[in-house]
Structures are given as C-alpha cells and as structure tokens.
Amino acid sequence: MPKETMTPRERWEAVLKRQKPDRLPMDYWATAEANEKLMKYLNCSSQEELYKKLHIDKPVAVGPAYIGPKLEKDTDMYGCRYRNVEYSGGVYAECVYHPLAQYETVEEIEKNYVWPTVDWFDYSVIPSQIKGKEEYPVQGGGSEPFLIYKNLRGQEQAFIDLILYPDIVEYCLDKLFDFCYENTLRIYEQIPGKITFSYIAEDMGAEIDLMYSPDQIRRFLLPRMKRMIDLAHEAGVYAFHHNDGAIRKIVPDLIDIGIDILNPVQWRCNGMDREGLKRDFGDKLIFHGGVDNQYTLAFGSVEEVKNEVIDNIRILGAGGGYIIAPCHNIQSVSPPENIVAMYETGYEYGWTFVDSGAF
DSSP states (O other): OOOOOOHHHHHHHHHHHTTOSSSOOBOBBOOOHHHHHHHHHHTTOOOOOOHHHHOOOOOOOOOOEEEESOTTTOTTTTSOEEEEEEEEEEEEEEEEEEETTOOSSSHHHHHHHOOOOOEEEGGGGHHHHHHTOOOOOOOEEEEEEHHHHHHHOOOOHHHHHHHHHHHHHHHHHHHHHHHHHHHHHHHHHHSTTOEEEEEOOOBBBBSSSSSOOOIIIIIIIIHHHHHHHHHHHHHHHHEEEEEOSSGGGGGHHHHHTTTTTEOOOOOOOOOHHHHHHHHHTTTTTTEEEOOTTTTTHHSSSSHHHHHHHHHHHHHTTTTTTEEEEEEEEEOTTTTTHHHHHHHHHHHHHHHHHHHHHOO
C-alpha cells in the first residue's frame, strides 16, 4: 500500500479545493450502540485507535460549554423534554414535551416564552478542544432550526403551521437562526482560520419526495440558510449541508444559496441516483456519504458492501469531489464485518482511483 503523504485535514482540504489528495478521505457516522459493537469487534480501547485502524479521517467537532440556567432532568435549553425509547438494538431520545405547542399567536409566545441566548455559553473553552489535534479537519458552528422548531411545536403541528400559522413559523425561525448565527460567529472568533466546515443542515426529503413544497422551502428556509452560508464563506469556512431523502427537486436552489458539500446522498431514494447527481451537479458540489445503510451496510453481504463502495468511488469520485462515508449514522443492526469492509475497500480503492488518472 502507498505511503500517506497528507494529514486528514490536508486530505479533506484537497478534495474541498478540487485538488488531488494522496487518497480519498473517509468519514465515520454511527450510533453509540453500533460504535460499541465495532470497537469490541476490532478490540479497540479508544475511539482514536478505531479511527487509526480503519484509516478514518474523522473531523474534530468544537463548541461552547453550557453555563446557562439549570436545566431540568431530560430537558434541553429550549424546554423540550425527552424520553429514551428503546428499539431493536439501541435507544433513541425522543421529544415528548413541546413547550410552544399550546400557542396560537406570536404574541402569546412573546409573552410566555424565554428564548435561549448565546450568553448562556462559555466560548473560551473552544481553543483547547483542538489542541494536539491540528492534523484533523474541524467542524464547528452551523444550524438546523426547523428540527428544533418541530420539537418546540410538535412534529405534526409544525407542518400544519406552514399553512395555518406562517407568522409563527417566521417568528420562531428568525429567533432560532439568530441564535445559530451569533453562536457560529463566536465560535469562528475563538479559533479564526481553523474551522474547516460548518454543519448547515435541514431535513427536507422523505423516501419518494420532499416533505414540504418547494415554495415553502424557498420561503421559510432558504433565505435564512443563505445568511448562515454567507457567514461561513466570509470566514473561509465550507458549508456542509446535510439533507436526507429525495431532495433532487431542491438541489439547484441549494446550490444557488451556496452549499459546498452535500450529505448524505441517499441514492436509493426517488430521484437520487448517483449518476444523475454527479452528471448534473458534480462540478458544483462535493459529495459526502453515499454508502447505503438502509440495506447494504445493514443487511447486505460483505461482497455487496465492497461493490457499492467501489461504485461510489467510480461514480461520485469521478474527476474529484467525493468523501467516503455512510449515508447517515450506521445502526447497530449493521454487522461489524460490513463496516470494516466499507473502510478497507475505501482505503484500498481510494489510492488506486486517485493514481488511475480518474481524479
């Protein structure tokens, strides 16, 4: 195997700048249960050992420390309360109390609800979070406010609001995006020039189509997301956009507002075929993800995993612009053998692909 000549940060930056890396970078997303199984399978005593063993170029995540008002048990700073819900193989914390669900006017919310502020956080801890980790890419700041809005109002009510209470949606999203903007700005100020990308996310797609109309996305989300993306670009930071599902219809709009990286590329969803995405948008986007965890990693054979990783490298990596990763968090149902096969194949073919002249 060739010798590595780049650090993980340099490898990411080469792809983001559409330059030639020594090999394709690889990222890792997994639930706690899946991660624990994999570490046991590989006999790893630390997360860092796991990354080294599988040649994973995992970014370092940075953020401030909460120092605000004391929070009740299982409650976040927005007043949303959570309960652990067990499923086959693990646990997810689900929101079971929505503090803004009872209100029907903006005035009621203004009168009865206190919005979190960035003053509830200590940003001075951030420089220490990258100390000794300078060779890795850094993720910090960003936004995903409609996810929070759904917890504040309840998921069903949040979708109803888009039609019946658009003034509440506008008001709350402005509050949430304002917090994200100031939070991100303060993170950038702590380690100027050190952030690689900000996670500017919003789930818009289901399996076969968008969950909202394009007009609703263009009204409520895109202008506010653009403000976050502009902030990132002004600081020399890439906009990493996470968006699940069948989002093909809205990808041109996302490009127009400036996203740089598209994740997770769930290619089994309607309209998300890899060849079409690469053909139509490959010169404008870096693709991150693409290794299916609904079937391939979870229920496929080792050989199917290998073939899919090779296909992703060939299709999404053609001419550059691809970071190998699962298309969302690896779940505990995925056999460790499949996960190992994904990274071993990515490592082997990531070299040969770059050296083949296809990059």
